[in-house]
Amino acid sequence: MQANVDQALCIRTTVYPILIAISVGHLLNDAMQAVVPALFPVLESTMKLSYTQIGWIAFVLNMTSSVLQPVVGLFSDRHPSPHFLPLGMAASLLGMIGLAFAPHFFFVLFAVLFIGLGSAVFHPEGSRVVYFAAGEKRGLAQSIYQVGGNTGNALAPLFTALIFVPFGQKGAGWFALVALVGMLVLFWVSKWYAGKLEAARTRKQKGVATMDKAGRRRVIFALVLLVFLVFARSWYYAGISNYYQFYLIKYYGISIREAQLYLFVFMIAGAIGTFFGGPLADRFGRRNLMIASTLGTAPFALMLPYLPLALVLPVVFIAGFVLSSSFATFVVYAQELLPGNVGMASGLIVGLAFGMGALGAVVLGKIADVYTLKTLMTMCSFLPLLGILTFLLPKEGQVN
Incomplete structure (x- = not known):
């Protein structure tokens, strides 16, 4: 009896040291991913790349890192292994070295492939570690984890201004050291993670209550709608993170270095929003926060292309x-649909939805080449309005 009580208390306890460590690992992983868009202005200049080619680099990175995530996630659900965490970081290390010395466009694509593969391996296992360490504070735990990744992404403009503008493409070689640090952090996390897998297998063997056909249909509908909403959100994010810097340079007449400030503010604000969003979802409900977030972005997105620089x-x-x-709430909502x-x-939301959104990087780049950056930004500004579909998501507790 006492063992069962101890196990229950362990499940409910939030393990903050592990959450912070896996968040640091997430930051380092996504910081290396951020190196790729950070290099765009440099590669565009030195390799004479078109916006479409830039879109293809973003496409390869995001498709590899994202579409493989649900596949890796499904495999690791059946065969979880703590070794995936440091191995994923090792793949990113190889990609960083390749990117630093890539002589032409196609070699860049090859190097980016390794970076994306490392990310695809890291994210599902990282999300599972968070699930185990969250206790009853799933929203907060997921926010701690995701804020690491968002912060890593937000560093891209700083990388451009402080590293790649003065040092060029070879500055990417320094990020091999980042990968080594990440491997050390994740080795420590993997030891704790290994100790939790046996208990997870025991709980899984006890089985889960079967779901009737109507319940399965509700889960499928909710998942499809959830993926579509994140897909639309990621198209808008792709438009801002990949092309807004060029819009600022062309239409406002500012330098590459100055444009990075605006991009950094957008991304670091996202990291701050991610951190606060999880606790708000725990307090006010996941669906309510998703509605407020998606629709709440729309008015600011619509006015952005027409604002004075100030x-x-x-x-x-x-x-x-x-x-x-x-x-973070989208991820937790999906996990609760498929416990x-x-x-x-996690792979479906963080991976596949964003991988499909990577297609947007190519499409948006083509729009910018065929029409104008102004047209591109105007079209992107309407995407958050699709958040109205969030009202169709079932409330918590109404699906299973």
């Missing part, structure tokens, strides 16, 4: 904060 910084901050406040397949659920 107003751009506050508006991109608010847009980034509101848009990303529901990011027996946490890795696959």
Whole structure:
């Protein structure tokens, strides 16, 4: 009896040291991913790349890192292994070295492939570690984890301004050291993670209550709608993170270095929004926060292409904060739809939805080449309005 009580208390306890460590690992992983868009202005200049080719680099990175995530997640749901965490970071290390010395466009694509593969391996297992360490504070735990990744992404403009503008493409070689640090952190996390897998297998063997056909249909509908909503959100994010810097340079006449400030503010606001979003979802409900976040972004997105430069910084901050406040909540909502397949659920949201959104990087780049950056930004500004579909999601407790 006492053993069962201890196990129950362990499940409910939030393990903050592990959450912080896996968040640091997430930051380092996504910081290496951020190296790729950070290099875009340099590669465009030195390799004479078109916007479409830039879109293809983003496509390869995001498709590899994202579409493989639900596949890896499904595999790890059946065969979980703590070794995946440091192995994923090792793949990113190889990609960083390749990117630093890539002589032409196709070699860049090959190097980016390794970076994406490392990310695809890391994310599902990282989400499972968070699930085990969360206790009853799933929203907060997921926010701690995701804020690491968002912060890593937000560093891209700083990388451009402080590393790649002065040092060029070879500055990417320094990030091999980042990968080594990440491997050390994840080796420590993997030891704790290994100790939890046996208990998880025992709970899984006890089985889960069967679901009737109507319940399965509700889960499938909710998952499809959830993926579509994140897909639309990621198209808007792709438009801002990949092309807004070029829009600022062309239409506002600012330098590459100055443009990074505006992009950094958008991304760091997203990291802050992610951190606060999880506890708000725990308090007010996951669906309510997703509605407020998706629709709340729309007015700021619609006005952004037409603002004077003096107003751009506050508006991109608010847009980034509101848009990303529901990011962790989407993941937790999916995990609760599929409690027996946490890795696959996390992969669907963080992976597949964003991988499909990577297609947007190519499409948006083509729009910018064929039409104008102004047309591109205007079209992107309408995407958050699709958040109205969030009202169709079932409330918590109404699906299973």
